[in-house]
Amino acid sequence: MSVNRLIYLPLGGAGEIGMNCYVYGYGPEGRERLIVVDLGVTFPDMDGSPGVDLIMADISWLEARADRIDGIFITHAHEDHIGALGLLWPKLKSRVYARRFTANIGKLKLDEMGLPLDVITTVDPRPAVVQAGPFEVQFVPVSHSIPEASALVIDTPAGRIFxxxxxxxxxxxIVGEPWDDEAIKAIGEERPVKVLMCDSTNVFSTHPGRSESTLGTALRELISSRGGMVVATTFGSNVARLKTLAEAARASDRSICVLGRSMRRMLSVSEETGxxxxxxxxxxxxxxxDIPRGNLMLLVTGSQGERRAAxxxxxxGKxxxxxxxxxxxxxxxxxxIPGNERGVLKIMNAFSEMGVDVVDDCNGLYHVSGHANRPDLEHVHRLLLPDMLIPMHGEHRHLREHVKIATAAGIAAEVATNGMMMDLTGEVPTVVEYIETGRLYLDGNVLIGSMDGVVRDRIRMALNGHAMVTVILDEADEPLGEAWVELSGLPAVGRGERNLAETLETDLSAYLETAGAKVLRDDAKLDEALRRxxxxxxxxxxxxKPEVTVVVSRLQAE
Amino acid sequence: MSVNRLIYLPLGGAGEIGMNCYVYGYGPEGRERLIVVDLGVTFPDMDGSPGVDLIMADISWLEARADRIDGIFITHAHEDHIGALGLLWPKLKSRVYARRFTANIGKLKLDEMGLPLDVITTVDPRPAVVQAGPFEVQFVPVSHSIPEASALVIDTPAGRIFxxxxxxxxxxxIVGEPWDDEAIKAIGEERPVKVLMCDSTNVFSTHPGRSESTLGTALRELISSRGGMVVATTFGSNVARLKTLAEAARASDRSICVLGRSMRRMLSVSEETGxxxxxxxxxxxxxxxDIPRGNLMLLVTGSQGERRAAxxxxxxGKxxxxxxxxxxxxxxxxxxIPGNERGVLKIMNAFSEMGVDVVDDCNGLYHVSGHANRPDLEHVHRLLLPDMLIPMHGEHRHLREHVKIATAAGIAAEVATNGMMMDLTGEVPTVVEYIETGRLYLDGNVLIGSMDGVVRDRIRMALNGHAMVTVILDEADEPLGEAWVELSGLPAVGRGERNLAETLETDLSAYLETAGAKVLRDDAKLDEALRRxxxxxxxxxxxxKPEVTVVVSRLQAE
Structure with missing residues (x-):
């Protein structure tokens, strides 16, 4: 008889903030039945992924085991949790479970990719249970910064996971269910929590988190004190914030106009799902x-400085x-969000040049975070009293700090980053295997691996410029005419005011004249010599030293 | 008789933080004698200036008027004030004035470029006066985050500038002269200050600034409480901080090792200048x-996450x-510094993976800023009681806020950004001309203009990839063989699993077969058609859509 084990494998989101994708498995080693929690994206940047449209976890490991997947569970509709659903679902083809709001957003994503919408099952919150192979999964309403965010209670024969x-x-x-200490506590009382997988985003914030409802007064005062048009940006998915802003606008007799597709979409799905x-x-x-500026408020996308947002x-300009x-x-x-500073400052300064007063969050006066701070995390540890804790949704420093806190409270805690398969069957989490993981890039409409070299070549061209050399050889491997050089992203003129392309052509042609037949005959050798x-x-x-592409054309006797 | 006027022209540093370069002029319109204050650099980033080594102000306007320059004054040795001295001096060739520490750093920069060192004159602080054409300039010691930082008193026939x-x-x-209210106040009492040009960096910081000396106790406690090796980073030029850190290390019996050329250089110039x-x-x-880790502290460069720093x-790794x-x-x-977050976080997480405890400035416990905060700025306004104020050393939002503050205090204030020539002769600052300004890039060892298109092409290749097409035509303008395509930074395989280069070659060759003689004969038309x-x-x-380079080779009858 084979021994069943309970495993956990983060493929994205552990050791980074973004592209969440977590796998749980239960069964005999190598034959575990699997469930997937979240299929998110992360956003590219010029430093590391220029030209890329979206980044998601490389799920090759899952794809190879697609027949063992008993369900995909989406906790909430933020892009870093649901953004890859339309792109990655075809590799997994398993049933998707989510609460109504999340499911409706998910359907829009499937629809965009021309996929069937009925693969998503809308699930009611706990006590409703989804049976998925050996897993029984319940959606537990939690507060966050988007409607219907959920934790999952995952029951397995080896114990309960939160x-x-x-x-x-x-x-x-403001929108959605309030946090309910008693309901959370009841989960651990009903059945002891073996493992808590826990959000780590704000583990370095030492003060207790603040409620969304603390913003209303300040926002009302700010908006009513302003004479001209007021434009406010926030995440389009933060429907509670949009509501607070809209109510503040109404309180000072302002009509509301929403600019930005993603924000309008979130509002309409929020309304259609009630x-x-x-x-x-x-x-x-x-x-x-046609409305006087003093009676108008715009709600707009682009709080992170995104170039194309409103x-x-x-x-x-207009x-x-x-x-x-x-x-x-x-x-x-x-x-x-760290990394987006340049884009945001650029916008702030552009508005400053127009004479617009720019107001930031003023140290939290006009914004609260959607994640639990350190004292809140500790509070949840105490409510659930788990045997083990594995931090997730954090960079390595967040995960490590979260482990420190849990360990200090007597909980067996371990850092598990993407690709570390943990066995949770026993008393303490144990690493059992390192899975090769990575990132997939959506580039245009193609999925490429981050290690395919495509983006590496782009970065090199951006740093070093690109020189292209064309050489034509005749049937006897003799150069026909001179070498031709085209430059892109390189200065036209170098030291001594010499034209760089011409200097290169002269030197390359001189080389070709004296090169031996052995080199001229051999594409690789010739390429190497010209490149050098x-x-x-x-x-x-x-x-x-630029990147170099050499094209050797050999004329064939016809 | 022509009327003399007093003008101010920022070429860099006004509307940005970095590459400071300010010009003052006095004399008849168009024939003013000029002085230059600071020749700084700013640092490139992948978003806007990939591959570039350094950025500085485009000083073409000054270069064209080099014969009218009576001196270059360097206020202090931070790179954003002195970094371009070696690169731009050859365009101006005017005498350079600085206090001893700054002058010695400046000489190292000239030396690196093989320039004569004796163009720099070392100047004592006020009351010593440099006569430079119609200007009398005094260096006023101020506290900052580098030794011997100075304000300038610039006396002109039209009045006194601070x-x-x-x-x-x-x-x-800790290092250098303390701030002296009385000495500053005396400047305005000696002769009324007509214009205050004022640092705006921290105008949004609403609490009074804190002294460098407030850090000693906390740093001593932190360092003595740690068991293993302690490594601390700060700006290499912050010699006071290095001293505080070193003393804290000594207090817990740690030997000190410095890693990083720029930091060692700052320490040695600090010692040689006393x-x-x-x-x-x-x-x-x-x-x-050979020293036990608990008895060792490293002081290292790279506080902004710079890739090559210690x-x-x-x-x-090692x-x-x-x-x-x-x-x-x-x-x-x-x-x-905003914009450097990604690099710093990357380092923090790498250390976290090694099990190293990473400590940041802890909300100012281990770091104080080198710039005056808003209440400090207001204090200085009151000490000097200028007729006018022009904010500098700030992005547009900083300058605008600084103007608001000054205006509220009854000072005639205006935002002047790079290229705005202001006439300061009258009661209020007036814009008299817009000078074309911009940025110069040091790229490798070549200076290029930011608008030359070189960097634009790099960014385009990084975002879009690069496709190179080679076509050979014979003497009769008939295609010889097929079109050849090389791709760089593009996926090899597109939709339907087709090889992209091959698909392109097929389609291009098919086009060439049917193309009319009119197109085949015309390089521009052919290029355009193939590119499309x-x-x-x-x-x-x-x-x-990739960037495309087309090379059409036409074989000549020999």
Missing amino acids: HSGDFKIDHNP VLTGFPRLVSPEEAL SAQLSR YLGLQMKEGDTFLFSSKV IVRQVSMEEIGK | HSGDFKIDHNP VLTGFPRLVSPEEAL SAQLSR YLGLQMKEGDTFLFSSKV IVRQVSMEEIGK
Whole structure:
């Protein structure tokens, strides 16, 4: 008789914030039945992934075991949890479970990819149970910064797992269910929690988190004190914030216009699923043009400085006929995610040049986080009293700090980063295998591996420029004419005011004239020799070595 | 008789933080005698200036008027004030004035470029006066985060200017002269200050700034509480911080080893100029290897996550024989400059993976800023009681906020950004001309203009990839063989698993077969047609349009 084991394998989101994808397995080693929690994306940047559209976990390991997957569970509809559903589902083809709001967002993603929508099953919250192979899964409402965020209770023959998802403790979240200490505590009383997988995002924030409801007064005061048009940005999915902002606008007799597709989409799904009611009627951008500026508020996308979002568009001038001007106010009801500072500052300065007053979150006056802070995490540890804790949703430093806290409280805790398969069957989590993981890039409409070299070549061209050499050889392997050089991303003129392309052509042609037949006959040798000359001469002329592409054309006797 | 006027022209540093370069002029319009204050650099980033080594102000306007320059004054030795001296001096060839420490750093920069060192005159602080054409200039010691930082008193026939340079109010700066309210106040009493040009960096910080001396106790406690090796990073030029850190290390019996050329250079110039005394003896990296970890502290460069600096090197493994490990501590006695977050977080996480405890500035416990905060700025306004104020050393939002503050205090204030020439002769500052300004890039060893298209092409290749097409035509303008396509930074395989290069070659060759003589004969038309096919087919195959370089080789009858 084979021994069953309970395993956990993060493929994304553990050792980074983004592209969440976690796997649980139960069964005999190598034949475990599997469930997947979340299929998220992360966003590219120029430093590491120029030109890429989206980044997601490389799920090759799962794909190879697709026949063992008993379900995909999506905790909530943030892009880092659901963004890859349409792109990765075809590799897994398993049934998807989510609560109504999340499911509806998921269906939009499947629809965009032309996939069937009925693979998603809408699930009610606990006590409703999804049976998925050896797993019994319940969705537990938690407060976060998007409607219907959920933790998961995952029951297995080896014990109960509490997968926190993204959460905060908010007793008055404006939209959705308040955090309920008793309900969470009851989960551990009903059946002891063997393992807590826990959000680690805000583990370094030492003060207790604040409720979404603490913002209303300050936002009302700010918006009513302003004379011109007020434009506010926040995450489009933060429907509670949109509601608070809209109500503050109404309180000072402002009509509300929403700019940005993702925000409009979130609002309409919120209304159609009933999580949002009583939201003020919106005016269209055309209607907004006829409303006095002092009676208008725009709610816009682009709180992270995204180049194509409404905020950035407005910072560059007229957008959908609307334009910021002196006396207007632009409010970031948001925090900058590390790495997005440059884009956000660029927008702030552009508005400053227009005479617009830019207001940031003012140290939390106009924004609260959607994640549990350190004291809140400790509180949840105490509510659930798990035997083990594995931190997730964090960079390595967050995970490590979370382990320290848990260990200090007597919980067996371990850092598990992407690819570390943990055996949770016993008393303590144990690493049993390292799975090769990585990232997939959506580039245009193609999925490529981050290690395929495509992006590496782009980065090299961006850093070093690109020199292309064309050489034609005749049937006798003799050069026909001179070498031809085209430069891209390189200075035209080097030291001594010499034209770089011409200098290279001269030196390459001189080389070709004296090169032996052995080299001229051999594509690889010739390529190598020409490449070396280009790099060496460029180093002398301009002080850098470009990327080089050599094209040797050999004319055939016809 | 022509009327003399007093003008101010920022060429860099006004509307940005970095590459400071300010011009003052006095004389008849168009024939003013000029002085230059600071020749700084700013640092490139992958988003906007990939592959570039340094960025500085485009000083073409000054270069064209080099015969009218009566001196270059360097306020202090931070790179954003002195970094371009060696690179731009040859365009100006005017005498350079600085205090001793700054002058010695400046000489190292000239020396690196093989320039004569005696163009720099070392100047004593006020009351010493430099006569430079119609200008009388005095260096006023101010506290900052580098030795011998100075404001400038610039006397002109039209009145007195106080150019603040970078400064903070610090009555106990550890190294160098304390801030002296009386001495500053005396400047305005001696002769009324017509214009205050004022540092704006920290205008959004609403609490009064803190003294460098407030860090000693906390740093001593932190360092003595740690068991393993302690590694601390800060700006190499912050000699006071290095002293505080070194003394804290000595207090817990730690030997000190410095890693990083720029930091060693700052320490040695500080000692040779007498601004730093009693600094503990340093041990070499080789010696450090024999010292128990608990008795060792490394002071290292790279507080901003710079890839090649010591911090980043240590985060990647062994560096000069030294290696971080579990139980060690890494301290950022510094703040992240906006835009550098990704690099710093990468290092923090790499250390976390090694089991190293990473400590950041802990909300100012281990770091203070070198710039005056808002209440300090207001204090200086009151000390000097200027008629006018022009903010500098700030992004647009900083300058605008600073103007608001000054205006509220009854001072005539205006935002002047790079290229805005202001006439300061009258009662209020007036814009008289917009000068074309911009940025110069040091790229390898070549200076290129930011608008030359070189960097634009690099960014495009990074975002879109690069496709190179080679076509050979014979003497009769008939295609010889097929089109050849090389791809760089593009996926090899597109939709339907078709090889992209082959698909392109097939389609291009098919086009060539049917193309009319009119196109085949015309390089521009052919180039355009082939380029369009590549972009269109790529869009279909991979969902993006690459940059395209077409090489048409025409064989000549010999």
